[in-house]
Structures are given as C-alpha cells and as structure tokens.
Amino acid sequence: MASGAPLDVQRIRADFPILSRQVNGHTLTYLDNAATSQKPTQVIQSLVDYYERYNSNVHRGVHTLSIEATEAYEDARGKVQRFINAPSPESIIWTRNTSESLNLVAYTWAEANVGAGDEIVTTAMEHHSDIVPWQQLAYRKGATLKIIRETETGRLDMEQAAEFITERTKIVAATHMSNVLGTVNDVKALADAVHRVGGVMLVDGAQSVPHMPVDVQALDCDFMAFSAHKMLGPTGIGVLYGKPEILEVMPPWMFGGDMILEVTFEDASWNDLPYRFEAGTPNIADAIATGAAVDYLAELGMDRVWAHEQQITAYALDKFKDLNGITLLGPREVEDKGAVISFSHDSVHSHDLGTALDQLGIAIRTGHHCAMPLVRSHGIISAARASFYIYNTEAEVDILVDGLNEAEEYFSKAGIL
Amino acid sequence: MQSGLGDLDELYQEVLLDHYRNPRNTDRLEEPASEVDAVNPFCGDEIHMQLGMDGERVAKISVSGQGCSISQATGSLLTEIVEGKTPDEARALRELFRGLMMGEDLTDDQLDELEDSVALQGVRRFPVRIKCALLSWSALSDALDKVAPAG
Numbered sequence: 001m002a003s004g005a006p007l008d009v010q011r012i013r014a015d016f017p018i019l020s021r022q023v024n025g026h027t028l029t030y031l032d033n034a035a036t037s038q039k040p041t042q043v044i045q046s047l048v049d050y051y052e053r054y055n056s057n058v059h060r061g062v063h064t065l066s067i068e069a070t071e072a073y074e075d076a077r078g079k080v081q082r083f084i085n086a087p088s089p090e091s092i093i094w095t096r097n098t099s100e101s102l103n104l105v106a107y108t109w110a111e112a113n114v115g116a117g118d119e120i121v122t123t124a125m126e127h128h129s130d131i132v133p134w135q136q137l138a139y140r141k142g143a144t145l146k147i148i149r150e151t152e153t154g155r156l157d158m159e160q161a162a163e164f165i166t167e168r169t170k171i172v173a174a175t176h177m178s179n180v181l182g183t184v185n186d187v188k189a190l191a192d193a194v195h196r197v198g199g200v201m202l203v204d205g206a207q208s209v210p211h212m213p214v215d216v217q218a219l220d221c222d223f224m225a226f227s228a229h230k231m232l233g234p235t236g237i238g239v240l241y242g243k244p245e246i247l248e249v250m251p252p253w254m255f256g257g258d259m260i261l262e263v264t265f266e267d268a269s270w271n272d273l274p275y276r277f278e279a280g281t282p283n284i285a286d287a288i289a290t291g292a293a294v295d296y297l298a299e300l301g302m303d304r305v306w307a308h309e310q311q312i313t314a315y316a317l318d319k320f321k322d323l324n325g326i327t328l329l330g331p332r333e334v335e336d337k338g339a340v341i342s343f344s345h346d347s348v349h350s351h352d353l354g355t356a357l358d359q360l361g362i363a364i365r366t367g368h369h370c371a372m373p374l375v376r377s378h379g380i381i382s383a384a385r386a387s388f389y390i391y392n393t394e395a396e397v398d399i400l401v402d403g404l405n406e407a408e409e410y411f412s413k414a415g416i417l
Numbered sequence: 418m419q420s421g422l423g424d425l426d427e428l429y430q431e432v433l434l435d436h437y438r439n440p441r442n443t444d445r446l447e448e449p450a451s452e453v454d455a456v457n458p459f460c461g462d463e464i465h466m467q468l469g470m471d472g473e474r475v476a477k478i479s480v481s482g483q484g485c486s487i488s489q490a491t492g493s494l495l496t497e498i499v500e501g502k503t504p505d506e507a508r509a510l511r512e513l514f515r516g517l518m519m520g521e522d523l524t525d526d527q528l529d530e531l532e533d534s535v536a537l538q539g540v541r542r543f544p545v546r547i548k549c550a551l552l553s554w555s556a557l558s559d560a561l562d563k564v565a566p567a568g
C-alpha cells in the first residue's frame with residue numbers, strides 16, 4: 001500500500017459489520033471512538049478461530065493446542081512490541097486495560113519509589129484513571145500531587161511544567177492525547193525534564209496509540225499504558241509498556257500461577273519478565289485478537305491513519321464554526337490535536353443533545369468523560385463529544401452538523417433556548 | 418423508515434419543559450431540618466435538596482442543581498407534590514414514581530397522586546434517561562431518612 005496515499009475509507013468500512021446497523025431508523029453514525037472503537041471482521045474472526053480451533057491454556061501443556069495457543073499469544077505480544085517500537089517483547093505486559101496498567105505502576109514502581117515529601121506531577125487533562133491512583137498514592141505516602149494546568153488555548157502549560165518538575169519529582173504521569181480536548185501533549189519534553197531530575201515518565205497512551213505513530217523509544221518514556229478496545233481490539237485487554245531495566249527491578253503486585261519461578265511451602269521466587277506481572281491464566285483470546293487489530297492498523301500505516309484523522313478534524317472544526325450556541329473545548333486548530341471535538345451548548349444540556357442525536361442514529365458521548373476536574377474547570381458539568389476514527393467520513397461530519405442544527409431547532413421550538 | 422426528532426415530544430412534554438425553564442421552589446431555606454447533595458456519577462448532574470419540617474410534615478422543600486432537562490425538571494415537579502406530606506407519604510410517592518419509570522401499571526388514583534409528575538411517563542421509552550428522573554427522588558429519600566429514619 002502506497003504510504004502517503006489517503007485511506008480507502010469505503011473499503012475500510014466494509015470490514016466493519018456494525019457500521020451497516022440501523023439505529024432508530026437511520027444508518028448508524030458512530031462518533032464515540034474515544035470511548036471505544038468498533039471492530040473489523042479480522043479481529044472478530046481471530047476470536048472465533050481461537051475458540052474454534054486451538055483454545056487451550058498457555059505456557060503449560062506440551063500438547064499441540066497449547067503450543068499453538070502459546071505461540072499465537074506470544075506472537076501478539078511481538079506485534080504490539082513492534083507497533084510501538086518497544087525494545088523487547090519482555091517490555092510488553094498484558095493487563096485488562098489502561099486503568100489497570102496505570103494502577104500497576106502506582107502499586108509497584110511508585111509504591112517502592114515514592115515517599116513522604118516526594119512529588120508526583122500530573123496534568124489537568126487526565127482521565128480519572130490517571131488522577132485517582134496518584135491521589136491515593138499521595139495520601140498513602142504523604143507525597144504531594146502537582147497538576148500542570150491547561151492554557152487558554154487548550155494546551156499544556158509547559159512553563160508551569162518546567163516549574164513543577166523539581167528534584168523532588170519522582171514521577172510525571174501525563175496523557176499523550178486528551179480524551180476531552182484532543183490536545184496532543186509534548187510528552188518527550190516532559191520525559192526529558194523528569195529524567196534530568198532522576199524521576200520517571202509515565203505516558204497515558206489510551207488516546208494516542210490508536211491514532212498516531214507512537215515510538216516509545218523516541219519518546220523516551222519509562223512507562224506507557226493503553227487499551228486494545230480503543231484500537232480495533234477487544235475489551236478486557238490492555239498493555240503496560242515499561243523500560244526493561246525498570247521492570248527488571250520492579251516488585252510484582254499480584255501473585256499466583258505463571259508469575260512464579262519456584263515455589264516451596266515457605267517461599268517463592270519470581271519468574272522472568274514479562275510473566276512476573278501476569279499472574280494466572282491470561283486473557284489469551286483477547287491478546288491474540290489484539291495482535292489482529294495491530295496487524296490491521298499496521299497494514300494501513302499509522303501515518304496515514306493520523307493524516308486521515310487530521311483531515312476529518314480540520315473539516316469538522318471548520319463546519320462547527322457555523323453552528324449556533326456551541327462552544328468548543330480545547331484547541332480550535334488542528335495542529336497537535338487529535339480527532340476529538342468536545343463542545344457544550346449555551347442552553348441545551350449535553351444529555352438532551354445526545355438523546356436527540358441518538359434519534360437520528362448518531363452516537364456521541366455526553367457527560368463528564370471521566371475527566372470531571374477538567375470539564376468543571378471549563379465552567380460546565382457536562383459536555384458533548386464527537387470522536388472520529390479510520391472509518392469515519394466527512395459525510396458523517398455533515399450528518400452530525402445537520403443533526404445538531406435539527407436539535408437546535410427542536411429545542412428552540414420547545415422554548416428552552 | 419426515517420424518523421426525525423418527532424418522537425422526542427413524548428419525552429419533552431410541555432409541563433416538563435415549563436418546569437425546566439422556570440423551576441419552582443429553588444430558594445434556599447434558612448434553617449433546613451435536612452440537607453442533601455446528590456450527584457449522578459455517570460453524568461455529573463447535581464441536585465441540592467433541603468427540607469423544612471413542621472412537626473410531622475414537610476413544610477418546605479427547596480431543590481436546586483445543575484444538569485439536563487429531565488433531572489432538573491423532575492426536581493422541580495417533585496417539590497409540588499411533596500410539600501405538606503409526612504415522610505411516609507413522601508416515600509410512598511417515591512415508590513409510585515419509581516413504578517411509573519419502571520413501566521408498572523398504575524391505577525388512575527395513583528396517577529392522580531403524582532399530579533404533574535405523570536408527564537415524566539415518556540422517559541420510560543428512553544431507558545438511559547430514567548436515572549436522570551430518579552436523581553431528585555433518591556435525594557429526597559436520603560433527606561427524609563435524616564429527619565425520620567424509614568421504619
């Protein structure tokens with residue numbers, strides 16, 4: 001496939017059975033991709049294949065099925081490794097989702113390395129999953145949590161970041177891309193800053209890994225967390241990438257089968273990476289399907305995925321300019337902004353908008369987006385969000401905009417504007 | 418079959434819109450007998466409720482908050498039927514309202530007791546919005562428990 005050529009969106013759409021579904025008498029317009037993406041036939045089929053042909057436990061048996069399952073499972077790890085350019089397969093730990101990956105770091109590395117008086121730096125743009133574990137850690141340890149604010153243009157205040165990252169900083173936890181504002185943060189600069197003071201950099205990649213080329217070595221982050229379900233993969237599986245030299249000395253947090261090397265009645269020793277952090281029978285089927293999702297994205301090319309999303313975001317930002325009563329959250333221009341557009345209406349609550357759009361078969365997210373402090377800092381308690389992916393078209397942006405106009409008209413007649 | 422927004426009329430009844438535009442009984446009470454903040458964790462909608470008691474009865478009720486039309490209008494509508502009731506009578510109303518949301522068949526007399534709140538019947542067809550309609554009623558239940566623990 002020629003790199004640089006635009007995505008063949010119609011061909012891509014044919015791979016997603018759900019996109020032909022009817023909702024309330026309309027063909028589905030799915031614009032809730034930041035919450036979870038849809039799944040192509042290739043991913044669905046890989047789940048079916050596993051259960052129909054080689055379902056078996058991994059790392060245990062000598063029989064054929066177990067060997068095949070183990071191979072496919074480890075193969076998928078390798079695919080994820082190459083997808084984010086991690087240095088080795090051992091640096092890829094399977095978890096349940098981004099939230100579990102972030103908690104894993106909080107309960108292992110941070111539990112061992114953050115103490116009273118130390119500082120944890122995070123940002124005003126974080127998902128609850130990347131705030132609450134740090135708040136709890138700070139309570140447990142008597143550490144201080146510092147929050148880098150958002151500037152008026154919806155960017156991270158990098159001057160404040162420079163001020164906040166000091167000799168006391170043990171860890172900086174920041175989202176690569178905001179699930180509300182779409183802002184893409186310069187996590188490399190944060191990594192450089194925290195490395196200068198001897199701390200570590202944790203990146204929440206839940207919104208970046210599915211949508212743009214991500215190279216963990218180029219970013220020089222120490223940890224990166226993401227979820228398969230937002231990148232064409234199944235629910236119930238996520239990834240924690242960690243630099244091998246850090247993982248090597250990090251204490252385990254869950255104990256059981258697979259994570260041990262040797263057990264006596266009195267004691268146990270730990271297995272090698274990455275198994276030390278994967279206690280019990282893992283989510284084999286979903287790991288393998290994540291490999292299929294990564295294959296699908298790699299085949300498209302992440303630079304082309306990003307280019308497609310930039311184009312659709314620019315188109316949507318432009319169309320939104322003509323809408324009445326709508327205020328956008330986050331950057332108004334497409335530079336360093338992913339395919340997420342959050343907005344509030346001056347007088348119609350986002351739920352009422354969401355219900356109206358659903359009548360037209362349009363799926364958007366409404367509410368606080370698991371980022372209550374961020375949404376509240378914009379003087380609102382709830383926002384609507386449209387987020388796009390590889391299968392979305394400009395025609396769907398038009399459907400959204402027409403739907404918003406129709407809703408505006410409806411609520412204006414209802415007298416609540 | 419293409420449908421526009423016409424089906425929304427069932428949800429957005431005129432009585433509801435009226436209470437959303439002009440919520441009743443929003444003034445804060447000076448010395449409430451009980452006070453509750455309720456938040457819907459899924460969407461962040463907020464209801465602040467205060468009860469003023471006169472002996473056994475709810476003499477005054479104040480509701481304010483932020484959120485969607487359904488959650489806010491329900492709070493306002495609720496004040497109109499709860500004022501003057503005893504805690505047990507108010508709890509019985511809550512059960513009726515819950516029944517209405519859950520699609521139970523209420524008798525005409527029961528519907529009469531709910532007065533204008535019956536306008537929320539249409540919410541049933543929009544299941545995700547039922548929790549919006551129940552927010553104020555669960556705030557009421559908590560507020561009542563503070564003045565008169567349920568028997």
Ligand SMILES: Cc1ncc(COP(=O)(O)O)c(C=O)c1O
Pocket residue numbers: 034035097098099100127129130175177178179204206207227370
């Ligand atoms: C930026 C960000 N971080 C973390 C998460 C949490 O992901 P999960 O629910 O898969 O754990 C999300 C998902 O909504 C997200 O957008």
